[in-house]
Amino acid sequence: MKGIQKVIGVVCISIPLFISIAGFGYKEPNPPVQLPKVTIAVSTTPLSAPLYIAKVKGFFKTAGIDVSIKEIPGGKKCFEALQRGEVDLATVSKSVIMFNSFNKANFSVLTSFVESDNDIKIVTLSKSKILTTEDLVGRTVGIVKGSASEYFLHSWLTSTDIDPQSVNTHTYAVKDMPAALNRGEVDAISVWEPFAYNSMRLNSESSILPTKGQYKLSFNLVHLTNNPIFNQPPRNVVSNTVEMAIIEGLNKANHFIQARPEDAQLILRRHLKLSQDFIDWVWVDYQFKLSLNTAFIHSLGKQAKWAIEAGLVEQQEVPNYLHFISPEALKRQ
Structure with a gap:
């Protein structure tokens, strides 16, 4: 009986000692990192x-x-x-x-x-018979003022010695340009994707002029x-x-x-x-x-x-x- 009591005493002492030792190495988990x-x-x-x-x-x-x-x-x-x-x-x-x-x-x-080198495009309708920069003289082109749309048109015109002043422009929000071309408000639009693609889908008579490589x-x-x-x-x-x-x-x-x-x-x-x-x-x-x-x-x-x-x-x-x-x-x- 004394032997049993002795064993129980050792066990009782050992349990809190183990908990104390284990607890000594315990660390609170780090809080979640807050990223900027x-x-x-x-x-x-x-x-x-x-x-x-x-x-x-x-x-x-x-x-x-x-x-x-x-x-x-x-x-x-x-x-x-x-x-x-x-x-x-x-x-x-x-x-x-x-x-x-x-x-x-x-x-x-x-x-x-x-x-x-092909994201901005000049889109027109076949009935306008616009094939080159010369065909834009006296016509109206839809642009987004103060953007790559305007610069691209100017760059393309001057590359073939066409005075940009000889081409009329009309300012639109980019999302409105395909519909403006389809309604005949302008003869062409200078527009980036996906709006050039949207123009092609909106009207089967739409065509894209050969300007790839003109502007990066x-x-x-x-x-x-x-x-x-x-x-x-x-x-x-x-x-x-x-x-x-x-x-x-x-x-x-x-x-x-x-x-x-x-x-x-x-x-x-x-x-x-x-x-x-x-x-x-x-x-x-x-x-x-x-x-x-x-x-x-x-x-x-x-x-x-x-x-x-x-x-x-x-x-x-x-x-x-x-x-x-x-x-x-x-x-x-």
Whole structure:
């Protein structure tokens, strides 16, 4: 009996000792990591594919940031949302950057993430008998004022020595242009995708003029320089700034597009409610890559010179576009 009591005593002593030892090594679980939240105004075009893919596949979160997407039709409206403080970044064309650089110095270009030499097109109707730039003299072309649509038309006309002043223009919101052409309000439209495709579907008499290679459109990310979010480090040891975390996420998205194009297209179709026919229509013209170099800066300067000579801006001096490039981003690309 004494032996049993002795064993019970040892067990009783051992249990609290074990609990004490186990408890000594116990740690409270770490609270969930709060990632910096970033909102991006994304133009509803297939050019924005890397943004959608980086969001859906979790590439932004892996890089240490929590990204929300606000869909807006057109880079010009995306930039306006940025200036109103509704978003942290915006997708824009070079033309939007150029026009706004004359009266705003509070934004910076983070990166260019896709290029196309056939995204903007001149669409007309067969009955107009417009085949060349010469046929546009005295006619009316629908444009989106202060955008790549306007610059593209001007560039195409001057490439064949046609005075842009000899062609009339009418300003529209981009979504209204296919219907305006179909109603006969204009003889042609200078428009980006998917609105050129929509025009072709709206009227079987629509035709696209041969302008491929005339202008290389790039889509870019810009942000306000005074936004405090870009001074906040992401929760990632590789990306030491939010800027670099965004670039890392986009870079992974572009690699995903190259490696798994069908999966990438499916993500884009689901988000933008696009048909596979349309994706096939534009996909071959896209080059998904990150870039920010002297050629980009030179192109901005060329567009700015055009805007001055065409009297589209009051200023007479081309801005220094190095001041509009994120130094850290330029160094890393």
